Amino acid sequence: MAAHRRLTHWRTWSDIGSVAFSCFLMSVLLGEHFTDALAVVGIPVSVYRTVVVGVTALSVLLMLVFLSDVDEPD
Numbered sequence: 001m002a003a004h005r006r007l008t009h010w011r012t013w014s015d016i017g018s019v020a021f022s023c024f025l026m027s028v029l030l031g032e033h034f035t036d037a038l039a040v041v042g043i044p045v046s047v048y049r050t051v052v053v054g055v056t057a058l059s060v061l062l063m064l065v066f067l068s069d070v071d072e073p074d
Contacts, residue, residue, distance in 0.1 A: 016062045019055070020056050020063065023055045034048065066073040
């Protein structure tokens with residue numbers, strides 16, 4: 001059985017960083033317009049903000065983990 005390879009390729013970092021940056025931009029640029037549309041549908045603004053902050057934080061955390069390249073023992 002092949003050993004599990006850690007995803008440390010630069011493209012992985014780039015993709016994760018792009019997701020974090022995109023979520024941040026979406027929350028800043030589309031905040032008012034998007035939250036108004038969500039209010040019409042009946043979705044609370046707090047849900048939108050929680051999802052955006054959560055995805056951004058998770059993406060940054062994953063990017064930092066991949067950049068640290070710390071090997072974990074098996």
